[in-house]
């Protein structure tokens with residue numbers, strides 16, 4: 001069985017992060033591409049919001 005992930009393109013689901021109310025969106029790399037990625041959008045206060053770099057995590061830790 002083949003899952004037609006193209007039909008899911010642009011679909012947004014809750015979740016994807018243990019630290020915030022993130023959303024994950026399924027995106028095609030290019031129009032008609034068979035390669036898809038799941039893009040996770042974090043809340044602004046999430047330590048992973050800026051790509052999870054160390055400075056962002058330190059900044060988030062300071063706010064707690």
Ligand SMILES: [Zn+2]
Nearest residue numbers: 017020042046
């Ligand atoms: Zn997050």
